[in-house]
Amino acid sequence: MSSLKADVYVSPPIPWKKPNGTVGGPWSPITSTLIHSPSSAILVDTPITISQTTDLITWIKATIPTKKLTKIYITHGHGDHFFGLPLLLKEFPEAEAIATKGTVEHMKQQITPQLLSKTWEIQFPDQIAKPFILATPLPENGEIDLDGHTLHAIDVGQADTHSSTILWVPSLKLAVCGDVVYGTVHQMLGECDTRAKRDAWIASIRKVGALGPEMVVPGHKRASEMDGSYHLAATRVYIETFEEMLGRAKDARELAGWMLxxxxxxxxxxxxxxxxxxAFRALKREREGKL
Ligand SMILES: [Zn+2]
Incomplete structure (x- = not known):
């Protein structure tokens, strides 16, 4: 039996703002997973805001009061999975933030002033901890040591963004999936605007399935959900359903209505x-390109 254990924390949904200052809607709940040996722990992913991260820190201290947090692994470069790093590293100075090379490059792009001023800073004004902290790139083999247990950072490629990874914990048959896998939350297909990208996301899900996980933690899920391996099939079927409906819908409104x-x-x-x-913008581009 493995001496490792794991806990999952879900940062509750918070409202985000539109450029005119009105509320645009809720942001999806975000998972952070803590994998721990008898003496130390690794955290996977952080939430976005100062207040969410403060709550996560309180939870970590209550969950592993006698253990040392030694590493924080970031699954992919979207800001809603790493903006909590400055507060976490201040609270746990012995911890090291790590990610694959592809994720670190993506993180750098997320914090450019051009991108921030159009997205995160408008959506969460004065709510994000600064200065930003990037993760350190892992060696090419993606191996991470946790008290003698080897965990594997696996770059599966396209998911809700490029260069997406999962953290595989063989002794628990646990896959911490970031946004390769979703729970009962609408999947972000905004960047997967072509058939090729959506097919690539499905291929990434199959790569996780091939590992034979018994526990699968989605990056976004409702707090009450179990981390069942059934999330793999559900995430794939959602994309297939979207694809099939996209082929029949006359516009984005009709497609959204059918999906809802x-x-x-x-x-x-x-x-x-x-x-x-x-998806409809991309279809239009394709049609115009063919004319
Ligand atoms: Zn994402």
């Missing part, structure tokens, strides 16, 4: 709408 009818239990329809709009 099919998935009334999924949280955060705002994420779905971005995906629908971008």
């Amino acid at each position: 009818e099919r998935y009334p239990e999924r949280f955060n329809e705002g994420a779905l709408i971005v995906g629908c709009v971008n």
